[in-house]
Amino acid sequence: MPDPNGFLRYDRRLPARRPVAVRISDWREVYPPAGEELIREQATRCMDCGIPFCHDGCPLGNRIPDWNDLVRTGTWDAAVESLHATNNFPEFTGRLCPAPCEAACVLGLGGQQPVTIKQVEVEIADAAVARGGLNPRPVPASTGRSVAVVGSGPAGLAAAQQLARAGHAVTVYERDDAIGGLLRYGIPDFKLEKQHIDRRLAQLAAEGVQFRTGVDVGVDVTAEELRSRHDAVLLACGALQGRDTPETPGRQLRGVHQAMTHLVAANRVVAAAGDGRPAQAVLPDGTPIDAAGKHVVIIGGGDTAADCLGVAHRQGAAGVHQLDLYPEPPHGRDAERDPWPTWPWVLRNYPAHEEGGERVFAVAVQEFVDDGTGQVKGVRIAEVTVERRDGRRIVTALPGSERELPADLVLLAIGFEGTEEQPLLAQFGVVRNARGAVDARPDWQTDADGVFVAGDMHRGASLIVWAIAEGRAAAAAIHSYLGGVGSLPAPVDPARQPLAAR
Ligand SMILES: Cc1cc2nc3c(=O)[nH]c(=O)nc-3n(C[C@H](O)[C@H](O)[C@H](O)COP(=O)(O)OP(=O)(O)OC[C@H]3O[C@@H](n4cnc5c(N)ncnc54)[C@H](O)[C@@H]3O)c2cc1C
Numbered sequence: 001m002p003d004p005n006g007f008l009r010y011d012r013r014l015p016a017r018r019p020v021a022v023r024i025s026d027w028r029e030v031y032p033p034a035g036e037e038l039i040r041e042q043a044t045r046c047m048d049c050g051i052p053f054c055h056d057g058c059p060l061g062n063r064i065p066d067w068n069d070l071v072r073t074g075t076w077d078a079a080v081e082s083l084h085a086t087n088n089f090p091e092f093t094g095r096l097c098p099a100p101c102e103a104a105c106v107l108g109l110g111g112q113q114p115v116t117i118k119q120v121e122v123e124i125a126d127a128a129v130a131r132g133g134l135n136p137r138p139v140p141a142s143t144g145r146s147v148a149v150v151g152s153g154p155a156g157l158a159a160a161q162q163l164a165r166a167g168h169a170v171t172v173y174e175r176d177d178a179i180g181g182l183l184r185y186g187i188p189d190f191k192l193e194k195q196h197i198d199r200r201l202a203q204l205a206a207e208g209v210q211f212r213t214g215v216d217v218g219v220d221v222t223a224e225e226l227r228s229r230h231d232a233v234l235l236a237c238g239a240l241q242g243r244d245t246p247e248t249p250g251r252q253l254r255g256v257h258q259a260m261t262h263l264v265a266a267n268r269v270v271a272a273a274g275d276g277r278p279a280q281a282v283l284p285d286g287t288p289i290d291a292a293g294k295h296v297v298i299i300g301g302g303d304t305a306a307d308c309l310g311v312a313h314r315q316g317a318a319g320v321h322q323l324d325l326y327p328e329p330p331h332g333r334d335a336e337r338d339p340w341p342t343w344p345w346v347l348r349n350y351p352a353h354e355e356g357g358e359r360v361f362a363v364a365v366q367e368f369v370d371d372g373t374g375q376v377k378g379v380r381i382a383e384v385t386v387e388r389r390d391g392r393r394i395v396t397a398l399p400g401s402e403r404e405l406p407a408d409l410v411l412l413a414i415g416f417e418g419t420e421e422q423p424l425l426a427q428f429g430v431v432r433n434a435r436g437a438v439d440a441r442p443d444w445q446t447d448a449d450g451v452f453v454a455g456d457m458h459r460g461a462s463l464i465v466w467a468i469a470e471g472r473a474a475a476a477a478i479h480s481y482l483g484g485v486g487s488l489p490a491p492v493d494p495a496r497q498p499l500a501a502r
């Protein structure tokens with residue numbers, strides 16, 4: 001029986017982040033472990049509500065009150081089991097999820113701070129490693145059926161693990177030189193150290209999943225070849241088409257880049273250092289790209305922009321401005337606009353924002369300024385208002401509000417336009433819809449029979465928790481398509497949306 005008064009006795013507390021001066025001198029994770037005493041105290045705040053809205057907030061349907069109570073009582077092995085029943089990779093979500101479950105925690109209704117669900121989750125995930133490692137599950141006899149998974153992000157990996165555990169032969173094809181999708185070279189180590197991915201991959205490999213890196217499907221192997229080798233194909237290629245701003249004067253200048261170009265180059269340097277190899281942050285054509293000693297301007301207000309900010313400080317930027325088109329959001333939930341338990345529009349302060357830099361809201365870039373040699377030297381911005389008219393976004397600059405910020409490096413973190421246009425699509429006979437995503441039928445098949453889709457490629461740029469949920473659900477559909485015995489868990493269907501006020 002959970003403690004009904006835990007939330008009255010204990011306030012919400014998170015472990016202290018490592019000091020800024022220390023953490024920006026390395027690439028290690030920002031958060032240290034919470035420690036058993038703190039996390040058991042925090043798990044005690046869960047009321048085990050009759051209707052736990054946190055379940056609906058979490059796309060995976062994680063059994064949050066169950067494992068909160070198991071942590072409260074120190075029953076760690078059972079907590080590990082309960083968490084893994086719904087989530088293949090809690091070490092990723094526990095570190096990286098924005099935790100829509102916490103926005104839906106019933107404590108929020110009474111003006112209390114929500115349970116630290118995400119922190120409890122990561123502590124359970126780490127306890128699994130500390131208490132004997134991520135042991136492979138025994139795999140049943142082979143079904144004799146085989147599945148190709150294209151793309152090795154969280155969607156592809158979750159599907160691969162589910163299918164291998166059901167006895168199917170699974171091969172993951174990845175065009176990059178390492179497995180992990182955005183977790184590997186998109187998200188910096190200070191948010192997710194890569195040993196967490198490697199440990200999980202060792203488990204998948206021991207469960208029979210085969211990995212083929214450096215294989216660009218549609219180029220190095222055709223769709224037809226893949227279909228002849230496998231009984232079903234899952235496309236989980238992400239939504240990596242970065243939004244650009246070609247109409248802005250000066251976009252072609254040297255020093256103006258897509259954010260992902262910068263992040264991937266930086267993350268490759270960290271990976272090389274971990275392997276004892278010297279490396280320099282370079283673009284694919286070998287041009288150096290590093291923020292050291294530079295004035296950096298990051299355009300955009302989301303996860304990607306915050307990651308660029310953290311990277312720029314660790315590389316030794318002289319100064320950083322982060323620009324947002326929209327006004328500063330409120331600091332607390334506006335219940336009229338976003339009633340509980342929906343995900344509120346509020347100012348999100350990432351740890352990277354503690355580390356320096358200046359956030360500038362309600363501004364738009366008017367021009368990237370040339371230093372006379374074709375290199376950017378500044379960004380001319382204007383204050384703006386943004387409104388929606390007939391579904392279109394109208395941005396109006398305020399006359400006389402223009403000013404210039406110094407900039408040697410400009411990073412565009414203004415979102416993604418869906419999955420990339422690439423040969424694989426036509427070869428499989430699938431098309432991008434108006435959002436740049438690939439539609440799925442209710443059984444996760446695309447327009448091509450036997451070809452399934454999941455993760456960002458289907459949903460558009462989203463979150464790891466959705467990618468895992470879609471990977472699990474697509475695996476369930478593939479299992480059934482292959483005539484597998486019984487059914488696998490399917491936490492979401494292709495039409496499922498986040499909790500919303502109707
Ligand atoms: C910088 C950044 C930071 C983020 N931070 C967070 C965060 O903190 N929390 C969070 O929840 N979400 C975050 N996200 C979003 C999250 O990373 C994605 O939603 C998630 O990774 C999507 O998973 P996926 O498996 O669908 O695709 P991806 O992770 O994008 O993986 C797709 C893979 O497919 C491969 N691929 C593509 N085409 C081919 C082909 N033809 N052949 C072979 N392989 C191919 C790609 O190389 C890639 O490895 C972040 C995103 C970015 C860009």
Ligand code: SF4
Nearest residue numbers: 058093097099101118
């Ligand atoms: S995966 Fe995300 S939404 Fe689900 S319980 Fe964990 S932190 Fe909450």
